[in-house]
Amino acid sequence: MKKDHLRLLNMQFYGPHGVHPHEREMGRTISIDLDIILDSPHAGETDDLSEALDYTRVYQLVNETQSAKSYQLLEAIAEDVAKRLLAEFVKIFEITVRVRKREPSVGGWMEFAEIEITRERT
Numbered sequence: 001m002k003k004d005h006l007r008l009l010n011m012q013f014y015g016p017h018g019v020h021p022h023e024r025e026m027g028r029t030i031s032i033d034l035d036i037i038l039d040s041p042h043a044g045e046t047d048d049l050s051e052a053l054d055y056t057r058v059y060q061l062v063n064e065t066q067s068a069k070s071y072q073l074l075e076a077i078a079e080d081v082a083k084r085l086l087a088e089f090v091k092i093f094e095i096t097v098r099v100r101k102r103e104p105s106v107g108g109w110m111e112f113a114e115i116e117i118t119r120e121r122t
Contacts, residue, residue, distance in 0.1 A: 004037070018104075065080050078098070086119060086120075
């Protein structure tokens with residue numbers, strides 16, 4: 001098995017995510033990065049989308065997952081995204097999900113808060 005990496009970086013979404021009431025009322029922009037490990041030599045050999053991981057569909061599923069409910073924690077968004085993508089795409093062996101939000105409410109200045117998780121197919 002070859003280990004190929006497909007990276008989808010800085011996908012932007014807006015939703016009522018956060019612990020604090022004002023975050024949930026006003027909404028927040030979150031960014032999601034994926035590092036997907038898969039075996040995809042046929043895609044490169046054939047130049048055929050059916051042999052590849054369709055990242056348009058990946059993006060759609062990430063969007064559906066993060067917008068399905070109001071999350072308090074970045075960790076919960078990351079976990080649900082990883083589970084959904086592993087369940088939907090058998091070509092994925094391992095996935096790293098990074099979720100971050102700009103200017104989190106911490107009582108002072110911070111540019112981003114970010115969580116990174118890695119999950120693999122069992």
